Amino acid sequence: MADVLGAFEQAVLLAIVRLGPEAYGRGIHAAVQERLERPVAPGAVHATLDRLETKGLVRSWLGEGTKARDGRPHRYYTIETAGIRALNDARRTLQHVWSGFAWPMRVRG
Amino acid sequence: MTSMWNAPSWAEWILRALLPPDRADDVTGDLLETLRDESRLSSRLARQAWWARQVASRFFRSYYLFPLALIATLIWNDLFNTFRDVNGTNAGPNLFGPMLFIVFLGAGTFGGWRTRRTIGGVIASVGSHLVGWSAITCWFAVTTYPFALSQQHNPYWIQAWRGSASPGESFMHWIVWDNVGAVLLGGSALLLLSFVAGLAGGITGRWLGRRSLPILQ
Numbered sequence: 001m002a003d004v005l006g007a008f009e010q011a012v013l014l015a016i017v018r019l020g021p022e023a024y025g026r027g028i029h030a031a032v033q034e035r036l037e038r039p040v041a042p043g044a045v046h047a048t049l050d051r052l053e054t055k056g057l058v059r060s061w062l063g064e065g066t067k068a069r070d071g072r073p074h075r076y077y078t079i080e081t082a083g084i085r086a087l088n089d090a091r092r093t094l095q096h097v098w099s100g101f102a103w104p105m106r107v108r109g
Numbered sequence: 110m111t112s113m114w115n116a117p118s119w120a121e122w123i124l125r126a127l128l129p130p131d132r133a134d135d136v137t138g139d140l141l142e143t144l145r146d147e148s149r150l151s152s153r154l155a156r157q158a159w160w161a162r163q164v165a166s167r168f169f170r171s172y173y174l175f176p177l178a179l180i181a182t183l184i185w186n187d188l189f190n191t192f193r194d195v196n197g198t199n200a201g202p203n204l205f206g207p208m209l210f211i212v213f214l215g216a217g218t219f220g221g222w223r224t225r226r227t228i229g230g231v232i233a234s235v236g237s238h239l240v241g242w243s244a245i246t247c248w249f250a251v252t253t254y255p256f257a258l259s260q261q262h263n264p265y266w267i268q269a270w271r272g273s274a275s276p277g278e279s280f281m282h283w284i285v286w287d288n289v290g291a292v293l294l295g296g297s298a299l300l301l302l303s304f305v306a307g308l309a310g311g312i313t314g315r316w317l318g319r320r321s322l323p324i325l326q
Contacts, residue, residue: 025139030146042143043166046136062135068145070115072138 005090011035012048016077024074057083120160126232127167172233175216179241182208191256197265213303217310222318230311238303242296249288257284
């Protein structure tokens with residue numbers, strides 16, 4: 001089995017799935033921050049996207065620019081079959097690790 | 110409301126030097142869009158600080174190994190230089206100069222290869238030096254006094270103090286200013302070395318990158 005995705009990688013991949021054809025750097029960054037409920041450095045998202053693309057889990061291409069970006073192009077991302085498989089593996093692993101435990105756990109006083 | 114703040118030219122220039130050429134436009138575009146959505150960054154100083162954080166974040170994510178290697182080399186050298194035996198023999202291998210050159214050349218080569226630009230190598234090497242210089246200044250600030258307590262019992266250091274201190278100058282005063290001199294003069298010399306080695310590495314890395322040699326992949 002390939003390496004299991006970390007939580008941040010899962011958040012980035014799920015943001016790409018959620019955003020669909022509108023998945024580009026800034027949009028993914030905003031979606032990840034919203035889901036993780038904490039500030040995230042844009043550089044962390046860019047570095048993760050680069051890593052996921054190197055692993056063959058996502059694919060990217062350049063699109064048009066807009067006035068909000070001074071005409072600089074967007075880089076759009078889409079998830080590959082290997083990316084969906086990796087997300088399923090990560091979810092399965094987590095469920096397996098947690099099987100047999102009640103959630104949320106209670107602190108014993 | 111979206112504001113139309115621009116990136117400071119220094120930040121734009123460094124970011125472009127740190128990024129591969131096919132990523133420079135879309136990454137700086139994302140950052141520009143993010144900045145313009147950030148309503149809390151209303152002052153010019155806050156926006157400059159935000160860009161400085163983006164530049165530092167990009168540098169550390171790409172090149173963190175080189176400043177770490179540099180800091181380790183500088184601390185290694187300081188430990189062996191400080192804790193000499195009574196004859197003044199430095200027990201460490203005499204590899205300080207070559208190690209520094211290899212770190213700067215490595216940073217330059219990796220930077221040139223990654224960005225396909227010579228300036229990418231220079232920025233990687235000089236940036237590594239600036240981080241290392243800052244770290245070693247903190248190291249000296251923290252260790253000078255406890256190390257000096259040990260050094261003042263070592264005949265080698267006592268002789269060095271007598272040989273170069275001003276009349277009436279205490280050992281502690283002398284050793285503190287010796288360290289200040291090391292930070293300023295040594296740091297300036299290393300800045301020059303990092304530029305030269307980064308330039309050589311940048312040219313080499315760019316050459317390797319344009320031939321698509323599968324090193325460092």
